[in-house]
Amino acid sequence: MDKKKQRSLAQWLKGQSKLGKTWLMAAIGLAFLSGLFLVAQAALLANILHQLIIEKTDKSELWLSFVVLGIVVCIRALCSWGKEQAGYRAGEAVRLHIRKLILDKLHALGPATIQGRPAGTWASLILEQVEEMQDFFARYLPQMAIAVLIPFIILIAVFPLNWAAGLIFLVTAPLVPFFMALVGMGAADANRRNFKALQRLSGYFYDRLRGLSTIRLFDQAEAESNHLRIASEDFRKRTMEVLRLAFLSSAVLEFFTALSIAVTAVYFGFSYIGELNFGHYGMGITLFVGIFVLVLAPEFYQPLRDLGTFYHAKAQAIGAAESIVNFLDSTPEHQASGSAKVSDEAITIKATDLEVLSPDGAVLAGPISFEIREGQKVALVGQSGAGKTSLINAILGFLPYRGSLSINGLELKNADLAYWRKQVSWVGQNPQLFHGSVKDNVCLAAPMATDEQIQRVTKAAYADEFIQRLEKGLEHSVGDRASGLSVGQAQRIAVARALLQEGRFWVLDEPTASLDASSEKLVMESLDHATKDTTTLLVSHRIDQLGGCDNILVMQQGKLIQQGNFEQLKHEGVFAEMIQAVDRSDLDA
Structure with missing residues (x-):
């Protein structure tokens, strides 16, 4: 599939997301709120450890900090739960709409067109391929906004404390989406081939299942089993191709994320032993700053890693959307019907x-x-x-x-x-x-x-x-x-x-x-x-x-x-x- 076609399908998918806009905005809003509480959680945790280790404060004096930390953790958990629920509702609303579009189109085309393809093919189009779009609307689209908002919040919190750590975050962050796009370039094509193999298998299997008695009467069960085995093997190969790309994408993202966090940790390690002396605006690097930044470091890359994980959902959705869009855009000559009503007289x-x-x-x-x-x-x-x-x-x-x-x-x-x-x-x-x-x-x-x-x-x-x-x-x-x-x-x-x-x-x-x-x-x-x-x-x-x-x-x-x-x-x-x-x-x- 060429890039122009992929962009066109991606635009069509985003256009359908308007139906779930309210739920999408709710998911993004809850994620943003969770990001604010994340910074608060890191600050509380860093302050508690700094007080215990450096200031030698008694634990009993920090009971309020522990209570507030527990409340913040609970609120973040509720925000995450609400985000998942809102994302699911957004995907559900869009899926129902797309399924209705397909059924309306089938109703308009009529039996002459429907009977031209195996029943299993239509079942695959209406069920499996529409379902494969769920994660795109429920997770990928919200994550695109979250992957910008959360790192932005963390950068605002980190830069006033240590510009060197903020600079490390800023420089290494683009590596994750860059390699994500690089690895995922062939994912949409792999998913498209996978869906076509699934359509063939579904249509073949359903037709043979309906005619099982005829197949047995003509003693063709073994031959049909061989054909079914070939179709199944083709689908297995296509599925493994998709999984290979998914695992490769995840491995690349994990590698560069771990590398970026390691660079941040090394910077603070050498700063504490006096080998590095920059980035702290002349105020020195306290334990609070180090723990605060290192706690936020994995969270800074996590939205980008999640986007990389859900990028596979985008590839799946584009692969599924190709057949659906081609079907919805097909306009047989008889579809150009008018609105004039046949007169109520006896029919001639x-x-x-x-x-x-x-x-x-x-x-x-x-x-x-x-x-x-x-x-x-x-x-x-x-x-x-x-x-x-x-x-x-x-x-x-x-x-x-x-x-x-x-x-x-x-x-x-x-x-x-x-x-x-x-x-x-x-x-x-x-x-x-x-x-x-x-x-x-x-x-x-x-x-x-x-x-x-x-x-x-x-x-x-x-x-x-x-x-x-x-x-x-x-x-x-x-x-x-x-x-x-x-x-x-x-x-x-x-x-x-x-x-x-x-x-x-x-x-x-x-x-x-x-x-x-x-x-x-x-x-x-x-x-x-x-x-x-x-x-x-x-x-x-x-x-x-x-x-x-x-x-x-x-x-x-x-x-x-x-x-x-x-x-x-x-x-x-x-x-x-x-x-x-x-x-x-x-x-x-």
């Missing part, structure tokens, strides 16, 4: 020279032209890969396009996509139910629905007959991916959910593909009743379901090659061949 869809594009700009289907008039039931048919799903995704605003695609006369590019999607009731071939109750899944589109509305739609979808048999009825628990229900039951819940949305445009994507004959009949009856006099687009391989359609669009290799009603199409072309193929399969059966 018209496409003219429409070309459906992938998020990368490749042509998936088209050019095609067609019109779906208000109240019509239109079927979309074709072999797998003909472009049906791409066309539906374009109509729903999930894929970019060229040409014209209008809803009620409004070009889709200029429409408020969120508002448009609320007008759509959708039933797919693989109903997606979520962990929760049956009621939660029915009410997905209308969380505030009344019990009367829920009963109406479940009855209309013929779902009430099996819901009543469940022990807890609507409160029956549904597992992830509809576990605990049959496919037919899950599909009827999906139909009830679509009915509750009361959309003006229905999209039925193979709604009976996975159903037995009995469930298919019930689902189709409920759908026919629900879509009566409503604009409907039906995607189906079932020829026997197309007789009642007003228009049939036949697609092949991304082109619209036939359109008309059943009677017009059944005697010639691809549609006639599809009918003959069905007839032959029935005879074979």
